[in-house]
Amino acid sequence: MLTKLIWLMAGAFAIGTEGFVIAGILPAVSRDLHVTIAQAGHLVMAFAFTYAIAAPVTATLTASWPFGRQLRLAMGGFTLANVIAALAPGFTALLIARVLLALFAGLFMAAAGSYAAASSEPSRRGRALALLYMGMTAATVLGVPLGTWVGNNFGWRATFWMIGLLSLVSLLGLTRLRPLTVPWPVPSLRERLRIAARPDVLMTLGVTLVCFAGIFGVYTYLSPLLRLVAGLSDDGVALALLSFGVCGAIGNLLGGHMADRFGALRVGGLALAVLGLVQAGLAWVAHAAPPQVAVYLVFGLIMAWGVVGWSFPPVQQVTLVQQAPQAVSVVLSLNASAMYFGIALGAWIGSLVVAADKVRSLPWVGAAGVFAAAGLAAVVRGRLRRAARRAQAAPLPA
Incomplete structure (x- = not known):
């Protein structure tokens, strides 16, 4: 199974690195292109907004294509967009490149997930999808710290060249992909929207949205925050991101295991509560911790954030x-x-x-978003439990 999916994993690794490394090289981009840190943050916003809208649309439009064509088009476009980003003469060109990167990333991940499931027996599909997303997890452990180090030592453009090279390796491997067609009906965009409109699903999706809004209000600007609060150097920021990634990989595995053992609703609520406290602790350190201990507290909280924060997505799924x-x-x-x-x-x-100019207040954004998500999750949990009790109390048909 690993040899069958290795090039999909390589593509997921490149896309995961691209998606998250920008937080580590944001100051370098800001300095070189003569924009503020806040303006440079629009690179994250453009990528995420495009991905959110384009992924379901492109997946629907290309659903009848053979998997190989979808995957090669997506990875070829992603490789080219990295070259455009690396050669961007100014901020606007880089912003356009990020939009293109998100467009092709969304298409690739949707097609890769379908291929991984379709190429495996039903009893092994969970493991196939886990292998695919191991590429994304590896990106947080290796790709993001490496990309941050490369960008801070050789220039941010070198980071995009690095990701472009990784993408090219995946693209070359995909030319040897075993042909496969979609073995099940593909839902239309209207069917997707109809399911999203269900109150229970819509509220659960709201939990995801609010939680990630809070977290990425901090993570996007983590590099300037760490420099200001803990006095970290470029290498120190890369080390912090490495610690975050390693702990995130542990948390990802832990979240799925705990959801199976104790129930997703209970574990999800607990994860959000603890994550909110971690963000509040980071806010306290940013404002009140003595400078001589701030760096140790920051690293401890970053590691706790990695474990708890990355345990939440599989639970939510x-x-x-x-x-x-x-x-x-x-x-x-x-x-x-x-x-x-x-x-x-x-x-x-x-x-x-x-x-x-309130960089030290960023963790309060994280805390507010996560606690709001925890409150909404509690409402969802109550609704689902009441629905379950009504179903149990309903008389059986004669």
């Missing part, structure tokens, strides 16, 4: 699958769109805070 077991692919794609809408919203809110 389990919640949605339980709500709509007949439409798994639809609810998971909707959850991805909600996540990226949240990232775009968080990047925008964070840019307002940074523009007001």
Whole structure:
């Protein structure tokens, strides 16, 4: 199975690195292109907003194509967009490149997920999807810290060249992909929207959106925050992102295991509560911690954030699958769109805070968003439990 999916994993690794590394090289982009940190944050907003809208649309428009054509088109376009980003003469050109990158990234991940599921037996599809998304997890552990180090030592353009090279390797491997066609009916865009309009699904998607808005209001500007609060150097920021990625990989595995053992609703609520406290702790450190201990507290909180924060996405996916077991692919794609809408919203809110010269207050944005998501999750949990009790109390048909 690993050899069958290795080039899909390589593509997911490149896309994951592209999506998250911008937070580590934001100051370098800002200095070189003569824009403020807040304006540079629009690069995150443009990528996330485009991904959220384009992913379900492009997946629907290309659904009848053979998988190989979808994947090669997406990765070829993604490779070219990285070259455009690396050669961008100014901020506007880089912004356009980020939009193109999101467009092709969304198409690739949707097609890759379908291919991984379609090429495996039903009893092994979970493991196939886990292998695919291991590429994304590896990006947070290796790709983002490496891309940050490269960008801070050789210039931010070198980071895009690096990702472009990774993308090209994946593209070359995809030329050897085993031909496969879609073995199941593909839902239309209207069917996707109809499922999203269900109150229980819509509220759960709202939890995803609000949580990620809070988190990425902080993560997008994590580099300037760490430099200001903990006095970290370029290498120190890369080390912090490495710690975050390693702990995130642990949290991702832990979240799925705990959801299976203790229930997704309970674990999700607990994860959000703890994550909110971590963000509040980071806010306290930013404003009140003595400078000589701030760096140690920051690293501890970053690691806790990685574990708890990355434990939440798989738990949220389990919640949605339980709500709509007949439409798994639809609810998971909707959850991805909600996540990226949240990232775009968080990047925008964070840019307002940074523009007001309130960088130390960014963690309060994170805390507010996560606690709001926890409150909404509690409402969802109550509604689902009441629905379950009504179903149990309903008389059986004669």
